[in-house]
Every structure is written in structure tokens, then in C-alpha cells.
Amino acid sequence: MSRIGNAPVPIPSGVNVNVDGSLITVTGPKGELSQRLTGALEVTQQESTLEIKRTSEDKEQRSLHGLYRTLVNNMVIGVTTGFRKDLEISGVGYRAAKEGDTLVLSVGYSHPVRVQPPPDITYVVETPTRISVQGVDKQAVGEQAAKIRSVREPEPYKGKGIRYANEVIRRKAGKTGARK
Numbered sequence: 001m002s003r004i005g006n007a008p009v010p011i012p013s014g015v016n017v018n019v020d021g022s023l024i025t026v027t028g029p030k031g032e033l034s035q036r037l038t039g040a041l042e043v044t045q046q047e048s049t050l051e052i053k054r055t056s057e058d059k060e061q062r063s064l065h066g067l068y069r070t071l072v073n074n075m076v077i078g079v080t081t082g083f084r085k086d087l088e089i090s091g092v093g094y095r096a097a098k099e100g101d102t103l104v105l106s107v108g109y110s111h112p113v114r115v116q117p118p119p120d121i122t123y124v125v126e127t128p129t130r131i132s133v134q135g136v137d138k139q140a141v142g143e144q145a146a147k148i149r150s151v152r153e154p155e156p157y158k159g160k161g162i163r164y165a166n167e168v169i170r171r172k173a174g175k176t177g178a179r180k
Helices: 059-080 138-149
Strands: 016-020 023-028 031-036 041-045 049-054 083-090 095-099 102-106 113-115 121-127 130-135 161-164
Touching (some): 016 041, 083 138, 095 121, 121 138, 130 138
Antiparallel strands (some): 083 130, 083 161, 095 102
16 A cells, blocks of 8 residues: 555646646646656546546556656646755865856866756856756756766865755765874
């Protein structure tokens, strides 16, 4: 029994949900998202809730039940409030800037690194050391944040690099002086 899959998805006012067979399309003030479900899941829509039920009890369908409920819930949250991942840059001379839509990172290389956003993602540079990745699709926001972080991952000795805002970097002790 899936506890997550059995919970109904609340639909706030201003959000339109269209169920066309196995394709669910959610439209809201921030945009539109769609997701195709597997054939063994049924979607029923009441006035302000959406319920996802499975038609068979085999192991694969039981495991996908909670997943698809969560994906549909994330679509509803994305088109109403959106998702955001915050990144912090630490290091002497490390900074970020925006040129149009392009994110320009100066993180210790001989050249600035330019990152182009996909069509549904926006980058916000709050300060030269804080970046925010925003969008309606939770997976796309996380993927872009990971791509920016991979430009210069934080190193364990001084902690220099790009890290998530709530990430804790485990620090290592450096070399100790050799005694003679």
C-alpha cells in the first residue's frame, strides 16, 4: 500500500488540469507542464483534487504509484509557485555576472565560463557570490543547478568553488610541517 500514492493532489484555484487518457497537462500562472503516466494508472479529477489509482497490484505498478503522484504534485506546485535552487560561490576573485540571459562565471580558470539557460529556466544573480536557478520544472531546475555546480565543485581543503546554499563541505586538514 502506497501512502504517498493514496494521498490526493490538491488543485489550487487558477490551475487548470487536463486529463487526456494517460497524458496529464497542468496549466497555471507560471506556465504549462505535461506528464504521461503508465497504462496501469487511472486519474480521476474532482473539483479541487486529483486522485491517482492503480488498476493492478503487481510490484512495478505499486512502486510507480507514489512516483507518479509526486510528479503530478510537483507539476501543480511548479505552475503555481515555481522551484528554486540557490548556489553560493566562495573563493578569492570568484564571482558570477549576467550578460543578457547568459550566466558568466569567473571561478579561477584562464577564461570566464558562460552558461546558457534552457528556455524554461532563469538565472538570477543576487550578489556576485549568490546565484539562484528558477523555473517551473523541478527536475530541470535541479539539473541546471548541478550543471553550474560542476563548473567548479567545492574542494575539501579551502572550500573554494560553487556549492548549494545549504550544502556542508567536509573539510580536510592540510599537510603538516615535516619535523627534522
